[in-house]
Amino acid sequence: MTxxxxxxxxxxxLAQSVNVxxxxxxxxxxRLAQGRLRCDWQVSTTGEAHLLLLGGDEPTTIPGLLDDPxxxxxxxxxxxxxxxxxxxxxxxxxxxxxxxxxxxxxxxKSPSATGRQPWSTGSFRLSRWPSAGLLQPxxxxxxxxxxxxxxxxxxxxLARLCNVxxxxxxxxxxxxxxxxxxxxxxxxxxxxxxxxxxxxxxxxRSVAPAxxxxxxxxxxxxxxxxxxxxx
Amino acid sequence: MKDPKIVFTGTPGAGKTxxxxxxxxxPPVTTDVRNTDPSLAKSHTTVGLDFGQVDLGxxxxxxxxxxxxxxxxxxxxxxxxxxxxxxxxxxxNSRPDPLSDLVDYLEAYQTLLPSMNAVIGVGRTLxxxxxxxxxxxxxxxxxxxxxxxxxxxxxxxxxVLMLLDVVLAQVEARVDLGVEATQx
Numbered sequence: 001m002t003x004x005x006x007x008x009x010x011x012x013x014l015a016q017s018v019n020v021x022x023x024x025x026x027x028x029x030x031r032l033a034q035g036r037l038r039c040d041w042q043v044s045t046t047g048e049a050h051l052l053l054l055g056g057d058e059p060t061t062i063p064g065l066l067d068d069p070x071x072x073x074x075x076x077x078x079x080x081x082x083x084x085x086x087x088x089x090x091x092x093x094x095x096x097x098x099x100x101x102x103x104x105x106x107x108x109k110s111p112s113a114t115g116r117q118p119w120s121t122g123s124f125r126l127s128r129w130p131s132a133g134l135l136q137p138x139x140x141x142x143x144x145x146x147x148x149x150x151x152x153x154x155x156x157x158l159a160r161l162c163n164v165x166x167x168x169x170x171x172x173x174x175x176x177x178x179x180x181x182x183x184x185x186x187x188x189x190x191x192x193x194x195x196x197x198x199x200x201x202x203x204x205r206s207v208a209p210a211x212x213x214x215x216x217x218x219x220x221x222x223x224x225x226x227x228x229x230x231x
Numbered sequence: 232m233k234d235p236k237i238v239f240t241g242t243p244g245a246g247k248t249x250x251x252x253x254x255x256x257x258p259p260v261t262t263d264v265r266n267t268d269p270s271l272a273k274s275h276t277t278v279g280l281d282f283g284q285v286d287l288g289x290x291x292x293x294x295x296x297x298x299x300x301x302x303x304x305x306x307x308x309x310x311x312x313x314x315x316x317x318x319x320x321x322x323x324n325s326r327p328d329p330l331s332d333l334v335d336y337l338e339a340y341q342t343l344l345p346s347m348n349a350v351i352g353v354g355r356t357l358x359x360x361x362x363x364x365x366x367x368x369x370x371x372x373x374x375x376x377x378x379x380x381x382x383x384x385x386x387x388x389x390x391v392l393m394l395l396d397v398v399l400a401q402v403e404a405r406v407d408l409g410v411e412a413t414q415x
Contacts, residue, residue, distance in 0.1 A: 032363075089357060089360055090360070091356075091360055091363070092360060092361070092363040092365065093363055093364060093365055096365075125377070126377050127372075127377065128368060128369075128371075128372040128377060129368040129371065129372070129377055129378065129379055129380050130368075131363075131364065131365045131368070132364050132365075132381075132382065142379070142381065142393070142396075142397060143396070143397075143400055145379065146379055146397045146400040146401055146404075147400060147401075147403075147404045149377040149378070149379060149401070150401050150404040150405060151404060151405070153404075161403065161404060161407055162400075212406060213403065213406050213407075215235060215287075215291070215293075215316075216399050216402050216403055216406070218287045218288070218289070218291075219285065219287060219293055219395075219399065220396075220399060222285055222286070222287055222288065223254065223285065223392060223395060224392070225392050225395060225396045225399065
């Protein structure tokens, strides 16, 4: 790795009709997100735009902009509809995810991201809980991430456990893998017969001896939580 | 066999009592007293514990416990969480240092959390977007743990159910592993 000598590409957020409060937030978020981003991002009100952030209802006019921005987002007050919208108050995770999406479009994919992925065949689990922005695009994102947070599973196991379509599971796992949140794992050794399973790491003790699948089903039914989750 | 229990813990004012009330079939037993702590913007606060229950209809109930939030009651936190089916940690993001609050709870439950079904619900994120959920996840990750971190409004039953859904999914994942083990 030559990370220390790598020149980071400079990218711009062009803010138009964005109020002072949101501008300050954008600046703070850009500083906070430096470690997560592969490019050096700056915010400006004129010039080049890789991400165009629109704060008002005015028609789009971009001083000094010749090329189309890679991405365009509208800041809205109410609940937003669609992928081109960020809702106020501006949320860090959603904003950074928009920047990451632009980077994905502009930067070449790493070699590991172009071929067959290691998680397509082996067992894997999450190494960290994903950001809200990473979960949001996936209908069952929270549920899938929850199963992946407990123990290593294969793609087939995940689909069966979550009761979610395997193609949807694959899309989710792929997104987590590209975000660097998956760790491949050797298969967990089977537990002793009749002993409730412990967490991912072998040898950990269970603290929920009363748990069984029937209890969970009845509790779900009583509370009105489907087995595809409440989210 | 004892009835299973789910424990709600977290900072004062984070909504533990409210969350239990949203789920309990019976009016929850609370031990609230008049609040004398000026840093808490509420008239009453829990000094003992809250208790509610969900009747599964077959003679079995799931008990819901809420711990007192104040750090001086830390000795009760682990006692209540022992043998719990799940732990729900609620954090109020409008408090002065919510990340430090989370650290208190991660440390208090550090021996249980690696194998416990647990979720962290962060409240008041709309009014107080910072620290972000990502920062909470970072703190959890620094301890080698992967615990779901979700934004919640404990006054909304759907949000409380979302937290329950997450911990129940964790139970399912662990139970399934046990089932597989007996088949191999």
